[in-house]
Amino acid sequence: GIQVEQSPPDLILQEGANSTLRCNFSDSVNNLQWFHQNPWGQLINLFYIPSGTKQNGRLSATTVATERYSLLYISSSQTTDSGVYFCAVGQGGSEKLVFGKGTKLTVNP
Amino acid sequence: DADVTQTPRNRITKTGKRIMLECSQTKGHDRMYWYRQDPGLGLQLIYYSFDVKDINKGEISDGYSVSRQAQAKFSLSLESAIPNQTALYFCATSDSPIISDTQYFGPGTRLTVL
Numbered sequence: 001g002i003q004v005e006q007s008p009p010d011l012i013l014q015e016g017a018n019s020t021l022r023c024n025f026s027d028s029v030n031n032l033q034w035f036h037q038n039p040w041g042q043l044i045n046l047f048y049i050p051s052g053t054k055q056n057g058r059l060s061a062t063t064v065a066t067e068r069y070s071l072l073y074i075s076s077s078q079t080t081d082s083g084v085y086f087c088a089v090g091q092g093g094s095e096k097l098v099f100g101k102g103t104k105l106t107v108n109p
Numbered sequence: 110d111a112d113v114t115q116t117p118r119n120r121i122t123k124t125g126k127r128i129m130l131e132c133s134q135t136k137g138h139d140r141m142y143w144y145r146q147d148p149g150l151g152l153q154l155i156y157y158s159f160d161v162k163d164i165n166k167g168e169i170s171d172g173y174s175v176s177r178q179a180q181a182k183f184s185l186s187l188e189s190a191i192p193n194q195t196a197l198y199f200c201a202t203s204d205s206p207i208i209s210d211t212q213y214f215g216p217g218t219r220l221t222v223l
């Protein structure tokens with residue numbers, strides 16, 4: 001099956017710093033989502049982005065489907081950005097999302 | 110009110126007990142999913158349902174069963190719980206892929222099997 005690799009596995013930042021999280025996938029996809037899991041375990045949708053670029057406030061994402069990767073950018077990080085960021089991809093219909101192992105982000109004040 | 114709700118939020122049980130986790134949604138979506146998350150890992154799909162009459166196994170369905178009682182309700186059962194089923198369980202929903210492939214997740218149920 002399709003493989004999803006996220007890097008780095010852990011990232012520690014000072015408040016105000018910028019960061020880039022990467023998601024590589026091993027096959028073509030027609031569904032790609034980024035999620036933020038907060039320290040209480042809740043999963044929050046960030047982007048649905050099987051291709052192209054999207055921005056939402058301090059966050060933006062770019063997926064280059066032909067090269068099988070996606071990037072999540074976080075600018076001017078805040079302590080509330082801490083948590084685990086997951087990339088999940090799907091092929092065919094949306095019946096199956098395959099998740100990466102996540103990037104654990106810690107933003108220190 | 111939350112669009113996707115899960116009950117209970119936390120549960121501690123003993124090996125061999127039957128457990129049911131419930132999921133309800135007010136989003137009007139046809140598609141519903143159950144995932145499991147183990148510590149330090151991503152989510153794995155247990156079962157999914159495209160409508161009330163459609164149930165499909167995911168990656169890790171062994172030891173689990175599901176029931177789609179209505180469009181809005183999707184339950185996950187552990188017939189005889191075992192300690193390695195200790196995990197965080199998530200329910201999710203999505204609309205028809207013609208409209209959107211985005212999946213929306215509930216708050217999770219933390220299950221501990223002793």
